[in-house]
Amino acid sequence: xxxxxxxxxxxxxxxxxxxxxxxxxxxxxxxxxxxxxxxxxxxxxxxxxxxxxxxxxxxxxxxxxxxxxxxxxxxxxxxxxxxxxxxxxxxxxxxxxxxxxxxxxxxxxxxxxxxxxxxxxxxxxxxxxxxxxxxxxxxxxxxxxxxxxxxxxxxxxxxxxxxxxxxxxxxxxxxxxxxxxxxxxxxxxxxxxxxxxxxxxxxxxxxxxxxxxxxxxxxxxxxxxxxxxxxxxxxxxxxxxxxxxxxxxxxxxxxxxxxxxxxxxxxxxxxxxxxxxxxxxxxxxxxxxxxxxxxxxxxxxxxxxxxxxxxxxxxxxxxxxxxxxxxxxxxxxxxxxxxxxxxxxxx
Ligand SMILES: Cc1cc2nc3c(=O)[nH]c(=O)nc-3n(C[C@H](O)[C@H](O)[C@H](O)COP(=O)(O)OP(=O)(O)OC[C@H]3O[C@@H](n4cnc5c(N)ncnc54)[C@H](O)[C@@H]3O)c2cc1C
Numbered sequence: 001x002x003x004x005x006x007x008x009x010x011x012x013x014x015x016x017x018x019x020x021x022x023x024x025x026x027x028x029x030x031x032x033x034x035x036x037x038x039x040x041x042x043x044x045x046x047x048x049x050x051x052x053x054x055x056x057x058x059x060x061x062x063x064x065x066x067x068x069x070x071x072x073x074x075x076x077x078x079x080x081x082x083x084x085x086x087x088x089x090x091x092x093x094x095x096x097x098x099x100x101x102x103x104x105x106x107x108x109x110x111x112x113x114x115x116x117x118x119x120x121x122x123x124x125x126x127x128x129x130x131x132x133x134x135x136x137x138x139x140x141x142x143x144x145x146x147x148x149x150x151x152x153x154x155x156x157x158x159x160x161x162x163x164x165x166x167x168x169x170x171x172x173x174x175x176x177x178x179x180x181x182x183x184x185x186x187x188x189x190x191x192x193x194x195x196x197x198x199x200x201x202x203x204x205x206x207x208x209x210x211x212x213x214x215x216x217x218x219x220x221x222x223x224x225x226x227x228x229x230x231x232x233x234x235x236x237x238x239x240x241x242x243x244x245x246x247x248x249x250x251x252x253x254x255x256x257x258x259x260x261x262x263x264x265x266x267x268x269x270x271x272x273x274x275x276x277x278x279x280x281x282x283x284x285x286x287x288x289x290x291x292x293x294x295x296x297x298x299x300x301x302x303x304x305x306x307x308x309x310x311x312x313x314x315x316x317x318x319x320x321x322x323x324x325x326x327x328x329x330x331x332x333x334x335x336x337x338x339x340x341x342x343x344x345x346x347x
Pocket of ligand 1: 014048049050051052053054055056069090115116117118119120121122124125126127128129176177178179227228229230235236237238345
């Protein structure tokens with residue numbers, strides 16, 4: 001374990017924006033965690049745990065210690081005829097645990113294929129895509145309390161998972177270093193093809209799903225065709241969360257919106273109506289009726305095909321991206337009276 005000073009984080013965030021950490025360390029095993037927790041630099045500075053940097057925006061240098069998570073290992077804890085408990089260390093790439101699952105034809109996380117980043121960050125925002133969420137398979141999360149150094153195992157309920165949300169983004173933000181995640185996967189044929197884009201892709205390409213790899217391959221193909229690759233253009237996937245309105249509490253607002261914008265897409269989800277923020281953003285713009293979609297301001301902008309995705313065209317800063325996100329948020333609020341909020345963690 002070696003603590004380095006003034007470390008450049010540009011290549012460690014998928015926006016590719018420049019930022020420096022006052023102190024920086026890479027952690028490869030649990031022994032190093034124990035060593036780290038007794039170090040004065042750790043004790044006396046604010047800390048930031050970093051995985052793949054694919055859901056973070058550095059708007060300034062980090063005046064503290066950045067801990068880069070390199071804890072590796074995937075193993076089976078127990079299994080029976082129908083299911084298997086898989087534990088992964090938090091520094092594993094999320095997609096690698098998906099590949100481990102589909103190689104063994106385990107079901108449950110194949111719809112979450114190709115989501116960038118680490119296993120440890122997955123519970124942070126209860127990653128979700130193509131009709132599935134981490135919470136469908138999560139059993140527990142292990143984390144070290146940064147104050148006491150004690151290890152705690154959080155049950156799924158204790159993680160308080162919600163839409164792109166968890167206890168680790170709220171009450172316990174920055175308080176635990178997540179080191180391991182345990183998932184319960186099914187051995188029984190169990191495809192989830194409820195999500196329209198996925199269902200259409202399978203039909204159009206005449207794919208008969210026989211194993212979980214078929215879904216994984218389909219999701220990878222869709223994602224590669226739709227989402228910008230951070231290796232080509234800096235981004236962190238969806239910058240904003242979708243809007244959820246409560247059917248009863250927000251009834252007046254919902255009725256008014258549908259009267260004014262009958263073409264507004266919406267999806268019923270339990271007691272809520274989900275309104276896609278991408279659509280709201282597409283309807284708004286900086287001025288003169290132009291849409292935000294595809295708009296470039298200096299070196300940053302909104303992706304030309306995905307209005308939810310903010311991009312760094314090269315040479316952009318985190319502050320520029322933050323300013324753009326605030327302009328978009330304001331214009332959506334002015335037009336629709338709806339507040340869109342960031343999914344990305346701003347530092
Ligand atoms: C092209 C693209 C597509 C994406 N698509 C999706 C998608 O479909 N669905 C989805 O949900 N997300 C998506 N994302 C967002 C992102 O991939 C996920 O949020 C992912 O889980 C972030 O992992 P990470 O390791 O990169 O986290 P980081 O960006 O490194 O960290 C994110 C947050 O988690 C904290 N954190 C990270 N590791 C730990 C740890 N071990 N202990 C404590 N705190 C920690 C960090 O401090 C930070 O606050 C996408 C991103 C990109 C770039």
